[in-house]
Amino acid sequence: MNSRRPCIGGNWKMNTRLEDALLLARSVAEGVDTIDDCVDVVVYPPFPWITHVADVLSGSRVALGAQDVSSHGDGAYTGQISAGMLLDSGCTKVLVGHSERRHGLGESNSLLNEKALAALESGLEVMLCIGETLEERDSGRTNEVVATQVAECLSGVEAGSMARMTIAYEPVWAIGTGRTAEPGDAQEVHAGIRTQLADLYDAPIAAGMRILYGGSMKPGNAGELLEQADIDGGLIGGASLDSDEFLSIINATMTQGSAD
Numbered sequence: 001m002n003s004r005r006p007c008i009g010g011n012w013k014m015n016t017r018l019e020d021a022l023l024l025a026r027s028v029a030e031g032v033d034t035i036d037d038c039v040d041v042v043v044y045p046p047f048p049w050i051t052h053v054a055d056v057l058s059g060s061r062v063a064l065g066a067q068d069v070s071s072h073g074d075g076a077y078t079g080q081i082s083a084g085m086l087l088d089s090g091c092t093k094v095l096v097g098h099s100e101r102r103h104g105l106g107e108s109n110s111l112l113n114e115k116a117l118a119a120l121e122s123g124l125e126v127m128l129c130i131g132e133t134l135e136e137r138d139s140g141r142t143n144e145v146v147a148t149q150v151a152e153c154l155s156g157v158e159a160g161s162m163a164r165m166t167i168a169y170e171p172v173w174a175i176g177t178g179r180t181a182e183p184g185d186a187q188e189v190h191a192g193i194r195t196q197l198a199d200l201y202d203a204p205i206a207a208g209m210r211i212l213y214g215g216s217m218k219p220g221n222a223g224e225l226l227e228q229a230d231i232d233g234g235l236i237g238g239a240s241l242d243s244d245e246f247l248s249i250i251n252a253t254m255t256q257g258s259a260d
Ligand code: PGA
Pocket: 011, 170, 174, 175, 176, 177, 178, 214, 215, 216, 217, 235, 236, 237, 238, 239
């Protein structure tokens, strides 16, 4: 860990019924209230629960995000949800480019770039998810794939908007599989992303950018990942559905020293 304020996100994906979602949100909010205020926490519930969860989180230190956003502002786009709608529902944050949308639904870097621009334009904070598949890793293309995702998804994103951008590096083969990247391997990718951000923008923007790791982060492995110099938190799937596990990962950010 380092001088950047850590961030832990809980991506609930298409899990929970309403009652579970409210209980989970309440437990997380209560738990976070007992922890020192030195970590940002955000949950990304399914769309229909957002306004309900917003009520539960109101007045707490847990921020609310959505799992996706339309690239369009409004109009004839059946089933899509605009950035403005998310803001009106109480969200301040949104995930863009989760691998389950890239690889499950075929979302391209150029579409994700449009989504990121639409979200930033509206005032939302964006968590841009990137990461290589197992095949890409095995063929030695991790850095190239990740660099292309960063460059194409950030195309046209002004330096002034980068304070509302967070990156989540999530190797696709580690998501929901129980396989985690070796901390040193993840650190290497994170450091490469930071170097690329310095080239695309400037050194202060790169140094201030939070780059989270995601992919089977659990209480048992969070510490060794979070202690890496360029890993600034985690985007948690499975373990975010259990408030004890999620809170334990949040607590793990607290035990990491200042490395830079
Ligand atoms: P996981 O999911 O923690 O269940 O691997 C991470 C994610 O999809 O963001």
